[in-house]
Amino acid sequence: MHPRVIEVTEQLVERSRLSRTAYLQQMATAAARPRGRRDLSCSNFAHGMAGCPAGDKDRLRMVDEVNIGMVTAYNDMLSAHQPYETFPAQIRAALRAFGATGQVAGGVPAMCDGITQGEPGMELSLVSRDVIAMGTAIALSHNMFDAALCLGICDKIVPGLLMGALRFGHLPILFVPAGPMPSGLPNSEKAKVRQRYAEGLATREELLDAESKAYHAPGTCTFYGTANTNQMLLEAMGLQLPGASFINPGTPLRDALTVHVAEQAARLARAGEGSMASILDERALVNALVMLLATGGSTNLTLHLIAIGQCAGLQLNWTDMALLSEVVPTLARIYPNGQADVNHFQAAGGSAYLFAQLLDGGLLHADVNTIAGPGLQRYTREPVLTDGRLSWRDGPAASLDESVLRSRQTPFSADGGLRLLEGNLGRSVIKVSAVQPEYWRVSASCRIFDSQEAFVDAFQRDEFQSDVIVVARFQGPAANGMPELHKLTPYLGVLQDRGLQVALVTDGRMSGASGKVPAAIHLTPEAHNGGPIAYLRDGDLLELDAVNGTLQVQVDQAEWQARTPAVHAEPVRRGWGRELFAFARTTASAAEQGASCFTDSLIQADGGAT
Known part of the structure; x- marks a missing residue:
């Protein structure tokens, strides 16, 4: 391991000693209770399965079998979340074939900064993260579930889902991506039209045409903004299947990965393994930070990682980020840090190659737990379909496009930027x-x-x-x-x-x-x-x-x-619902503390932070 990674991790452990201990004790107390409907009264249980088909009801009555809750951020206005419309049915079918059951536990809002930027609604954007966290907690509060699947991708949605799910860290909780849209108009060309429009040299029709050619299909926007940074970091935390992030929607490989993650949730629940609290520890949080730096990811994560850590009793800060940035090389160039998009990144070797380079350089903790099993080395492999069957193979030994992805010996920059x-x-x-x-x-x-x-x-x-x-x-x-x-x-x-x-x-x-x-x-x-x-x-x-x-x-x-x-x-200003969120503004912590309205209550609940 690189000595700086060890140093930052050890400092994080020491700084978080009180709050992490309190968090783990809270998770142990929750785990000690009968879970997944086993302790519900008959009336409560009947309410929880009243809407299920007869076959699912029969299986739910078998208290030794597992029931998987889904928390979904589906809406069909956001291209990234539109594919989730069909996921619950697909997941339920996969679980039934596996001898388990699944229910949508709840939905959370999903708003898009790309739609609201410069508009009044943008003032609700960051606080929507905390609303999503609360919505996730409400969805999982029914004690009907042995594990959970989180269906979300974009800017505040993944951090909010993580923050809420971490307070149910005694359960296995897995994330289910939907993938990026195919490449459209290059982002650099779109940016040129935006600047021409700002100067009055392009018409609104020309601007809309360019934007529509860039954002043109279901799936995540293809530039390396917060949404795609979220996906990379979920893999680094071990909460998403290896190589699952950047497979396009509506493809056989994407469908196979969705089926597999549902089955994996049931496997972990049956085995009593893979609790979120055992996966997202100080090593996983540092791994996420290293991946943020190595890829030149979104600056929004300098807020979100801190807020996420607090929900796991971990007190990350900007100094940790700066110390690691000095030693983590930039190995990827994805727009806006380069000309390529995430589809080009995936074709050049993707996350499998990136994980291999960072692990070989001692920049990632390898000895971690993940939803795929022990050890981060699993993430140096990429998913493939062979004769319709899903498997993983070793990622490429060399970058397939050095303008997009490089080795640690030939980085774009010696630091994380x-x-x-x-x-x-x-x-x-x-x-x-x-x-x-x-x-x-x-x-x-x-x-x-x-x-x-x-x-x-x-x-x-x-x-x-x-x-x-x-x-x-x-x-x-x-x-x-x-x-x-x-x-x-x-x-x-x-x-x-x-x-x-x-x-x-x-x-x-x-x-x-x-x-x-x-x-x-x-x-x-x-x-x-x-x-x-x-x-x-x-x-x-x-x-x-x-x-x-x-x-x-x-x-x-x-x-x-x-x-x-x-x-x-x-x-x-009032209007557009902004007045409803005055409480969040008055309780919001500073940016360096995650800009969260939960910070004070979490510190008090977890015994304080040193």
């Missing part, structure tokens, strides 16, 4: 894997905006004629729910293409699609809570240095101390 920035404005993260090195240092006067719309209006008035660091504040979890600021991306890209030095500093979020413009994001403390960003004024000199990991404002100390913090001129 994720940096921690510290200075007199607080702490933030920056992803530089898609940023050219000449843009890693920016020193310029700042322009302050309290909304995305205000920045776009200034751009359209042609107000940016010199180098600038754009500050978007009052965008944190306590202010307005921390919406994605991806609407800013094409405009900032235009300014950079005009030859200006430009950067973004914000207490808000960018996405897995954040690209070529340096962006110091998730700045903590946020403006709403009186963080230093609230004291900035137009014209202040800011210095963003991703090489040395600093973010500073250069203002005379006496002047700075004489300032009072700005107050958001436009309080959180």
Whole structure:
């Protein structure tokens, strides 16, 4: 094992000692109770199977047989989740053939940042993760199930499912992917049209045509955003079948994998093995972080991994991420960090090749439990169909396309491309894997905006004629729910293409699609809570240095101390349901604590965190 991986893991163990011990005790207490309907009263049990067909009722009465609960994020508006429409029937049929039963335990909402970005609904996006966690807990609360399958893929859905499922970690809980859509218009071509539209050089019809050619079929979007990062990390955690993430929907291999994961859930439940708590430990969480770094994954996971860890009693932080990023090489180039999409990545060797490289380099914990059995080495194999039968074979020994996927001896970069920035404005993260090195240092006067719309209006008035660091504040979890600021991306890209030095500093979020413009994001403390960003004024000199990991404002100390913090001129807007989530904003933790409304209650419940 690489000494840095050992160091970070040991620090995580020590920091989490109290809370992890309390979590495992809670799981042991739950496991000691009769589960899967064995302790239900006859009335409760009758309610739980009243809607089942007669054959399933007969099997459910056999208390030694297993019943698998499904928590689904299906809706047919999201391309990634549309394939899930047929999964419950397919899973139930597979379980019946295996001598078990399955029921949809509940559904959770699934919203798409790609649809809501720049719209009022985006202010519900991050909090939807916590809503999904609560919905998952409600779905699994009936004690009808011996194991569970989680059907979800996208941005907040997988983290929310994980967070809720972890509080039922005494059960085997497996994740069921649906796969990416086939490749359409290359993402780089789509981005060019977006920038042309921002400059008024392309019509809305041209833009819609390009977007529709990129997002054109059922399945996950093909760029390496949060959704596809989630899939990679689920494999690294051992909670998804090896190589299952990037098989296209509606193919025989995808169907075979769905049948197999249902059968595997029943196998684990029958054997009394594979509890989620035994799989997602500190080693699995570090493995997920290493995979995030090695692939240049979504910056949203710098929030989600922390929140996920808290639900397992593990206190991950940004310092852990920065320490690992120094030693984990970047081995994949997938848009926005390159030109390829996830289908190209899969064809080049996919996750099987990537796991082999990272394991050989001692960068992943191999001695972990997974839903496929003991040992992460299983994930160096890829699924195949031979004469209609599913099996796994060794992944390729060499990359089949070195523009997409490389060995650890010839990485795209010696580090993971994720940096921690510290200075007199607080702490933030920056992803530089898609940023050219000449843009890693920016020193310029700042322009302050309290909304995305205000920045776009200034751009359209042609107000940016010199180098600038754009500050978007009052965008944190306590202010307005921390919406994605991806609407800013094409405009900032235009300014950079005009030859200006430009950067973004914000207490808000960018996405897995954040690209070529340096962006110091998730700045903590946020403006709403009186963080230093609230004291900035137009014209202040800011210095963003991703090489040395600093973010500073250069203002005379006496002047700075004489300032009072700005107050958001436009309080959180009502409408579109946003007022229903005021409780979540008032209880949201800081970005570095996962931006979760559960943080305080989890720490109290789990005996505190050191």
